[in-house]
Amino acid sequence: MGHRLSKIYTRTGDDGTTGLGDGSRIDKDHCRMEGIGTIDEVNSFIGLLMAELPAADPYSPLLARIQHDLFDLGGELAVPGYTMISPERIDELEASLDELNADLPPLKNFILPGGSKAAALCHMARAVCRRAERCLVALSKTDEVNATGRKYLNRLSDFLFVMARLLALRDGGQEVLWVQADKR
Template identity: 60%
Template sequence: MGNRLSKIYTRTGDDGSTGLADGNRIAKNAQRVEAMGTADELNSHIGVLIETLPSGDELIETFRRIQHHLFDLGGEFAIPGSQVIGDEHIEWLEQTLDHHNESLPPLKNFILPGGTAATAQCHLARAVCRRAERVVVALGHEDSINTASRHYLNRLSDLLFVIARQLARQNGGQEILWEQKKSGL
């Protein structure tokens, strides 16, 4: 690990730029910085989700692993050209997704976020994950990226959706289904 910050403020970003891990400086509103920030935001939402789960819940370990992956993903964006997320990460997500989807009934309606605090937080993390994927797609249009990172975010949003469905059913709960007739005024 490189140098640790002993002083949190440096004033080097006061001009609207930020430093990448490779030493280059870029504008704070650059697409690469947006990708780093959105991965960090998603990681934070998953941290909140973990805190809504009861101690010892098996999902905690899954979500902690995902948090480590997201930290690595942010590192990829901070070092242009680096690749940390690979096919094995995507395969793990797919296996985890299949495992959690096995017990769920087929989806026949759209689902509204909510039902329990954990379910709502999982849906919020899913929505941020979808935004992170869009940001990474945009970054890929202007710079070279590791396409596995984009694939990872796509699978992760699917996993978060499936886990939200599971969380809604815990303790006798149920999903909140969208009803078209309630959409009218």
């Protein structure tokens, strides 16, 4: 890793550009920066979710690992051509997803975000994760992007959906079922 910032403000971005890890500069509204920022948002929502969970929650270590993965994915985008997310991380995420989903009742209807505070936070992380995935898809149309990172976000949104269901039921809440407009 390169040098660490000892001074937080550099003034180099005052012109609307930001530096990438390879030394190049791009506009702050570049699709790449949108992806980095949105991945940071997902990571922040997961941090908020973890703060809501009880101390020593059994899901905290897994969520912490996911936070590290997201930081790595942001690093990939910050250094074009650099790869940190491996296909094995997707395999591990899928295994965790299958394990969590095994104890849930079959899903027979669409559900709305909610059920408990932790579940709602998990749904927020899922929704932002979907946006991050869309950012990477858009970026991949103009720049090379590690396809594994995009797949990781796809699986992560699925994982967060399942975890939200699990948290709603575990925390004594209820899944909020969607009801068709003509049947409300």
